[in-house]
Amino acid sequence: MALRLVADFDLGKDVLPWLRAQRAVSEASGAGSGGADVLENDYESLRVLNVERNGNIIYTYKDDKGNVVFGLYDCQTRQNELLYTFEKDLQVFSCSVNSERTLLAASLVQSTKEGKRNELQPGSKCLTLLVEIHPVNNVKVLKAVDSYIWVQFLYPHVESHPLPENRLLLISEEKYIEQFRIHVAQEDGNRVVIKNSGHLPRDRIAEDFVWAQWDMSEQRLYYFDLKKSRSILKCIQFYADERYNLMFEVPLDISLSNSGFKLVNFGCDYHQDRDKFSKHLTLCVFTNHTGSLCVCYSPKCASWEQITYSVFYIHKGHSKTFTTSLENVGSHVTKGITFLNLDYYVAVYLPGHFFHLLNVQHPDLICHNLFLTGNNEMIDMLPHCPLQSLSGSLVLDCCSGKLYRALLSQSSLLQLLQNTRLDCEKMAALHCALYCGQGTQFLEGQIIQWISENVSACHSFDLIQEFIIASSYWSVYSETSNMDKLLPYSSVLIWNTEIPGITLVTEDIALPLMKVLSFKGYWEKLNSNLEYVKYAKPHFHYNNSVVRREWHNLISEEKTGKRRSTAYVRNILDNAVKVISNLEARNLGPRLTPLLQEEDSHQRLLMGLMVSELKDHFLRHLQGVEKKKIEQMVLDYISKLLDLICHIIETIWRKHNLHSWVLHFNSRGSAAEFAVFHIMTRILEATNSLFLPLPPDIQAAFENK
Numbered sequence: 001m002a003l004r005l006v007a008d009f010d011l012g013k014d015v016l017p018w019l020r021a022q023r024a025v026s027e028a029s030g031a032g033s034g035g036a037d038v039l040e041n042d043y044e045s046l047r048v049l050n051v052e053r054n055g056n057i058i059y060t061y062k063d064d065k066g067n068v069v070f071g072l073y074d075c076q077t078r079q080n081e082l083l084y085t086f087e088k089d090l091q092v093f094s095c096s097v098n099s100e101r102t103l104l105a106a107s108l109v110q111s112t113k114e115g116k117r118n119e120l121q122p123g124s125k126c127l128t129l130l131v132e133i134h135p136v137n138n139v140k141v142l143k144a145v146d147s148y149i150w151v152q153f154l155y156p157h158v159e160s161h162p163l164p165e166n167r168l169l170l171i172s173e174e175k176y177i178e179q180f181r182i183h184v185a186q187e188d189g190n191r192v193v194i195k196n197s198g199h200l201p202r203d204r205i206a207e208d209f210v211w212a213q214w215d216m217s218e219q220r221l222y223y224f225d226l227k228k229s230r231s232i233l234k235c236i237q238f239y240a241d242e243r244y245n246l247m248f249e250v251p252l253d254i255s256l257s258n259s260g261f262k263l264v265n266f267g268c269d270y271h272q273d274r275d276k277f278s279k280h281l282t283l284c285v286f287t288n289h290t291g292s293l294c295v296c297y298s299p300k301c302a303s304w305e306q307i308t309y310s311v312f313y314i315h316k317g318h319s320k321t322f323t324t325s326l327e328n329v330g331s332h333v334t335k336g337i338t339f340l341n342l343d344y345y346v347a348v349y350l351p352g353h354f355f356h357l358l359n360v361q362h363p364d365l366i367c368h369n370l371f372l373t374g375n376n377e378m379i380d381m382l383p384h385c386p387l388q389s390l391s392g393s394l395v396l397d398c399c400s401g402k403l404y405r406a407l408l409s410q411s412s413l414l415q416l417l418q419n420t421r422l423d424c425e426k427m428a429a430l431h432c433a434l435y436c437g438q439g440t441q442f443l444e445g446q447i448i449q450w451i452s453e454n455v456s457a458c459h460s461f462d463l464i465q466e467f468i469i470a471s472s473y474w475s476v477y478s479e480t481s482n483m484d485k486l487l488p489y490s491s492v493l494i495w496n497t498e499i500p501g502i503t504l505v506t507e508d509i510a511l512p513l514m515k516v517l518s519f520k521g522y523w524e525k526l527n528s529n530l531e532y533v534k535y536a537k538p539h540f541h542y543n544n545s546v547v548r549r550e551w552h553n554l555i556s557e558e559k560t561g562k563r564r565s566t567a568y569v570r571n572i573l574d575n576a577v578k579v580i581s582n583l584e585a586r587n588l589g590p591r592l593t594p595l596l597q598e599e600d601s602h603q604r605l606l607m608g609l610m611v612s613e614l615k616d617h618f619l620r621h622l623q624g625v626e627k628k629k630i631e632q633m634v635l636d637y638i639s640k641l642l643d644l645i646c647h648i649i650e651t652i653w654r655k656h657n658l659h660s661w662v663l664h665f666n667s668r669g670s671a672a673e674f675a676v677f678h679i680m681t682r683i684l685e686a687t688n689s690l691f692l693p694l695p696p697d698i699q700a701a702f703e704n705k
Contacts, residue, residue: 002357002370002416002432003340003347003382004407008394009057011046011401014073018080019043019061048401049095050267051390053155053216057403058083060092068092070104084131094150094267097133098166102184102192104131105142105151105168128170130182132193140197142180147173150266152214154179156240165242169205169214169221173261176207177221181242205236205244210256213264213285217391218522222285224256225249231256233285233295237523247523248512252312253319254283254297265390268398282309284389286341290481291315291525292360293512294346296339307350309337313363315529317511320363323503326353327373340389340406344435347406351384357408357432361484367460367495370416370428371502410436410443418450423460424499427492431470438474444647447471452651455682464686465491468644475640479633481525485532485540486621487637491690542617544691547609554605572608579607583639606693610638641692645683652679 020043046061055075063069066089072081083097084104094107107128128143128151143149150171166182180202183195194200205221206212212223221236234249259281282298298309305326312319340347342357349355357370385399395404413433417426430447437443451463458466469491477483511530519527532540554572557564611634618630656672687694 001382002355002372002409002412003342003349004409005383005395005404006407007402008405009073009075009403011048011059014078015059015071015080016043016046019046019071022082046401048268048396048398048403049092050152051216051394051396051403052097052099052153053219053391054099056097058095058097059401060095062089068108070095070106072097072101083133084137090127093148096151096153096168096267098153099155100192102133103153103166103168103182103194104133105129105153106131107143107149107151130168130180130194135191136193138193138197140194140200142200143170143172145172145174149173150263152266154219154238155216157219167238167242171212171263171266175209175261177205177209177212177223179203179205179244206234210259211262211264211283212266214266215285215287215391216265218287220247224254226257229257246515248514250314250512251510252295252297253509254295254310255299256281256283259300265388268388268396282337282339284339286339286346286360286389287522287526288341288343288360289522289525290344290361290484291522291527291529293526294360296346296348298337298339301336307337307353309348311346311358311363312509313360314509314512315526315533316363317508317530317533318363319507319509321505321507322348322356323505324354324356324371324373325501326350327501336386338387338389340387340395341391342393342406342408345408345432349382351382355382357428359428359431362431362489365490365492365495366499366502366504367424367427367492367497368431368490370425370432371499373501408432408436414443414446414450417447418454422500423458424495424497426458426463427461427466430466431490434470434474438477444471444644445651448644448648448651449655451648452655452679455679460495460497461492462686462689464648464683465690468641468686468692469690471644472637472640476633476637479629480622480625482528482622485536486542486618488541488543540621542614544610544613547606547613548691550613551606551609554609555602569605572612573601573604575608575611576604578635579611579638579642582635583643586639586643603693606691607638607642610693611635614638645687645692645694648683649680652676 043061046059049058049060049070051057057073057075059071059073061069061071063085065087068086068088068090070083070085070092072083073079074081081101083101086106086108088110090108090110092106092108096105097103105128107126109126124144125146126143126148127141128145128149130140130142132138152169152171154167154169164183164185166184168180168182170178170180172178180200182200184192185195186192206223206225209223209225212221214221219238221238223234223236225232225234230251231254232249232251235247236244237247238244262281262283264284281300282296284296286292286294286296293314295312295314296309297312298307301307306323307326308321308323310319310321337348337350340349344359344361346358346360347355348358354371354373356372359368362368383397383400385397387404388396388398389406390396393406395406396402397404410433413429413436417429417433420426420429433443433447447467451467455463457463469488473483473487473489476487511533514527514530516523554564554569614637615631615634618625618634619627622630653676656676658672658676684694686692
């Protein structure tokens, strides 16, 4: 399948055997009671409560006496630790532990029996407690109210030493969020106690919201504020130095007035999600390190015949609404849409019906997205239980208690590229596979081998062009966050061909109003993306039009004997020498392509001009990047272009076992020579259209000698 879920944690394998071993020791010492049947019944209540920023997992279960037990699984040491036991029959629906594991916050209600609930105290439905874990075990009541409260400790970005203050978010069903500031003191060695526990300072963070999402990795709070029936998305960034800032606000065309109260990623939301997967809207916010900001939204399902969802590419200034027809209309949709954050992509799938991969960084052309529908093995292998997308690529299946790392499968994408008949799927699979590989020679070799056998497989675009441009882009993509704005990602500028079963509507949206003056990290990249949307007319993408004109001028001057200054031409040719030297350094093994057998001044002029123009392009738009780094990026990029062309040609020659590099036209050629000639003409067509240099002496293969 296109998506691989690799289990990082499994309650049944990582916790249950340890609990059984602990119980066995207790039974042997006479401290426990009950037999094997009681033991298994106890652990039927075992479930995950929360995943903290450091990856540690909090879980709970009830022992044979009905006591609530809290445990923690350390993802680094892969060891379990019992945190605390409440000696009461309570139901836990929210829990969090601080990074030092000295404080535990939990919200509980008393278990119901025969439809009646014994009140924890008069007028209260939910009890929110703060517990000192080591070693005093003092318990402080933070809230005792007739509404649900969710808890979440903040984790500072700097965790090298314990901080004297812990901060805890309380999210109320009454539509407000508070921050408690908890000062702790260390006494008698490891004894940690709360200072001034009778009065904990607190701040009102947000109020009158209807939806909120927690980003545990980046310590961000997203929430929707309803103002005059408008849905305003806001974001608060929390910092290690006790500060927090409202970063932006943006109005979105999302109807939330009748959607009820909803939280995302504040622990495992058993209370909210029960029996609501297909009836209520799905809404989540995704970001990645490139400065992207996407809001994914699926309204309430009104029909079983088609599903509609929207993605607001806020960093691009537009939204796209996708409508997909369901092939199996007879089978009702029992689960809702799942959105998963895969960094450069967003996965959207409905179990048993469809699986979509949406390109977040380049959403403009629909052909850069992958749409799989119907009975497809790449869909059927995905879990049918709703998955909770955490920060990064982590995915939690609350039903099974498994934590996965979601990865795209190169092998499945290559298989799709080779087997699908649709050009749109070939385009999407090619780009997605290259994203997964990002310069891996083995992957490129597999794609080139397939291209050499299917050079005419695509009718809507030039397969060789697309591969060369996309693969070269990925070879330098990681060098700077602005590379997607400066280099072409695709050779295709317009795509008018319909995608079977998909209807798409694109609309402009308002850009966020940034509420701070200075930016760092992700926020600097997001602001750069927004500035690009505002002012980048025309686009900054590099093209070879200037190179083409200058190259023709130099050739014309050479023929007429009117050459400009020797220093200028020498600098151009020196650039070409650097490219060839860089290319040889990247390929230490013997090459089949005779790169340096003859002097080819025209091709070297073209290479040198590309270096000169691309370097000027980068220098204009890459502010703050060292000149040496820019020069190296330029050499790497142009070397990659040349290397890919060489690689394609060498693959073709080896495939047909041709020893001579010269194709003769004065005699009848063999079937192998005819096949090679056909592919070589396609390579020439692709490189000429893009005005790319051919390897020196490749043109000699077409000369009649």
